[in-house]
Amino acid sequence: MSKMRIKKGDRVRVISGKDAGKEGKILSRNIDKDTVVVENINMVTKAVRPSQKDPRGGLVKKEAALSASKVMLVCPKCGKATRVGRAFLDSGQKVRICKQCGEIIDKA
The missing domain is CATH 2.30.30.30 (SH3 type barrels.)
Structure with missing residues (x-):
């Protein structure tokens, strides 16, 4: 799994x-x-x-x-099928990011 x-x-x-x-x-x-x-x-x-x-x-x-x-x-920003990455903002909040364009998708 x-x-x-x-x-x-x-x-x-x-x-x-x-x-x-x-x-x-x-x-x-x-x-x-x-x-x-x-x-x-x-x-x-x-x-x-x-x-x-x-x-x-x-x-x-x-x-x-x-x-x-x-x-x-x-990805809602670039419109491409993408893998999903995770990142942390400066505030410590976890977000999902697009591996193609690097834009934030939403809060994880």
Whole structure:
């Protein structure tokens, strides 16, 4: 299990697999399984039984989890897929930085 350097809400680009090159926002992440769910990426069709909430049931399209190693953060400043570094400000605050342009992404 590796350290996950991406967060919920980050914009990411898929770097391998059938959806390679597509971008989306992270909806959720599972640190224990090292997986992420990305908006409109890795769509699967699931059969759903009729219920009180959904009386018709049928087939539902939804996002499935994919390995966190298959996605890279897209830097909001330079727009490139990048690795994420960590740095400390003079105040001692930890921040995430873009390895491509060196800009601060946000507070870690």
